[in-house]
Amino acid sequence: MRSFSELGLDPSLVKAVEEQGYKVSTPIQDKSIPPILLGRDVIAAAQTGTGKTASFTLPILQRLMPYANNSVSPAKHPVRCLILTPTRELAVQVHENVDSYGKYLEIRSMVLFGGVSMDFQMNQLGSGVEIVVATPGRLLDIEKNKAINFRMLEFLVLDEADRMLDMGFLPDITKIINMLPSRRQTLLFSATYSQEIAQSTKKWLIDPIRVDASPPNTLTKTIDHRFFSVEASAKATCLVRFLEGAGKGQMLIFCNTKIGADRLNRKLKRDNFEVAVIHGDRTQVERLKTLEDFKKGKISILVATDIAARGLDIENMPRVINFDVPLSSDDYVHRVGRTGRAGSQGEAITFVSEGDEQNISAIEKIPNLEVKTSPFDLFFSPRHVHSERDRKTLPVPAASRTNNSVSLFSEPYKPSSQSRGKVSNKKVRQPTALGKREVPALLLPPSRKLED
Template sequence: MNFEELNLAPAIVQAVREHGYETPTPIQAEAIPAVLAGRDLLGGAQTGTGKTAAFTLPMLHRLSVGERAKSKFGGVAIRALVLTPTRELAAQVEESVRVYGKHLSLTSTVIFGGVGMNPQINAMKRGVDILVATPGRLLDLQQQGFLDLSGVQMLVLDEADRMLDMGFIHDVKKILALVPKEKQSLLFSATFSDEIRDLANNLLKDPLSIQVTPRNTTVQRISQVIHPVGRGKKKALLVHIINQHNWSQVLVFTRTKFGANNVAEYLTKNGIQAMALHGNKSQGARTQALAGFKSGDIRALVATDIAARGIDIDELPHVVNYEIPNVSEDYVHRIGRTGRAGKSGEAVNLVSLDEEGFMMDIERFTKQEIPVQRFEEFMPEPGERAEPIAMGRQTIWGGAGKPPSRDVMAAAAKAARTEMLQRVREKKADAPQGRGNGNGGGQRQRPAA
């Protein structure tokens, strides 16, 4: 199948071809005809499956053949609204809209937090056909009276599971109350919790459900390896691996923002130009980091899971899990950044004793055994034992054995006390019985017959 067979406008097909694509991905082949037919859509798709084009292409087609209306400000009414969880993803979706719609007379803009509000206010007054936004800034503009969503005909919720993870679900529900009830709605999510399903049930009308690339199969085409490592040797091993293979572009995952900063600083000090990417970075710093990474000026981008969700890089060859995620699905999302569009990719896992249990869960989840390669000089020290991992205010256990956490120690102490009391009772029961001592220490028993 090619894009002409999907009955898209010739101007859209031309733009797609100029961008270097000839054949639609599976989700595009299924979603585009359904959206063109006006169906609501529930899409189960991860990053790298081509889902952005799966909704932007038919959206552009439908808007190009429809009529514009005016907003209450006298400008062009917003006819399509795309909500995304992160600034990076919002910018990339709007860029796709411009790339694929460059031969059409449609207009678009993107709004998100972290940048000045005045240019966004002016854009809303002028009006656009397609608005791509993060929920927080969209509500800011609405509450200040600068937003009119009464003309929305198409609504897209992209990466709904991450919106839930990031605490945006209540903002999303507020936004849904601002758009017309009669509209076409598309919801995409990599995973489906009960709350996401409830949201879909309330939003979508008789939706077509598309599940593309079941979550476990993403990993099959990606080369993966486990490197056991001592707790204090991870950064040195990371430098060794990058230099050994002379990698020019690698995405490194950490568990926390502090960890991302720490690793990026260490890499840079050791001759590997690196930058951290996380929610505390300003929009300018985030844009600079991504641009430098794509151009090759930055060899290593060190990111947290949420920040990395918006990264869209066509040919990313290497992903390193500097810290192993405690949620197996996050592992699939992480390594799905490489090996995209049928290309091969490589995922490297630096596993300390603290994380062996997480890695075992991941292997069970993905139904595979990942090969192990040892670097003897970076192995754990003799006597090193697994320890609980601090995650903000909570502590998680990723060791393969039993955790020596306070809860477990308290349970063990309680069990020991219970056992001791039981022994005391048994001793007293076995002792020769006479008069009670007045303190409840024993009970009278008849002499054995």
């Protein structure tokens, strides 16, 4: 890939990008930035974690540089760029990127979303701002109050357009686009490329250049996908077993419903995990604080619904867990896209229970994804719960079934003298929902053992 200076970006932008730790462009940046600098409409299909936000913020900032000024007059700072996102969290993150990359430019930006004072936002708009990042609903509320003017607008960005359409924003987006000047540059970025998006782009974009950083609806090669069969009534118990043996590192756990997310959050709190929950019923203040705490590492586990976690950008997220099977292949792509970002390795775990067959069938159609479901017990291999030196002491699995019980190992695992932690005399809770099964030794963290 080329360096950012080789893409034709101004030295002030290159300096800001390099200060963020980036030296060379990603594939989507390499393909998107040049045509955007030339003024072309662009449709970009890129997975999350590929650097797509910088793909449009950097060239737009460069195109706006002739308008940069430090005047206090609002008339000198008309709205010239509108970036629409599906969620408040993504809007905040995009705005943070705009601020970071434009730190050496006299260009103003702000973010608009619901859940905070609209009067404050309107006052900020009245002071003049060139770049507005907004969610569709709040933007329409602002426009109804005649607090924003699009006469000088030159750029429209639809970020994660597929999710905006999935969330039912098509009527709102249509209203907003009808307010904008017809002479503008329109950029559409999406992790997936559906037929609905294809139809919409014919109305919203003019002779667009199609940019594909990867085939549509596919996954990055840096993610290890694992599917495990779990009885529905035992999912929470199995999750706790997994978390106890998974070691350090942040995790994002997805549930399909807000009620389910709250229930799981309470369960994990009772088991003394550092966990928080985020979904649409949480207040804006709560959601932003939770995300900030998670980014800073104050929270190790975040339970979330699809909409709330849309666009989350957490560096070095090692693992994503689908406590509930996603309802569509697109949702699966978006969920697991939280890990394995920017070339780092990631792992996606999915719990599969009876009744998930239809959803799994949809996921199986994702290109280059092999869905092979294994018994949950077999997940606890040495590489997940033991150090390299301890792996050598593990017995070879010898699955056998006698008297309605399952024994996965020829003998109970006994930690070596070099194992981490001490053996505890604390009684281990039995997952009664699993019936008359023995708990294999490898389901337990190294610091515990089974007692008679």
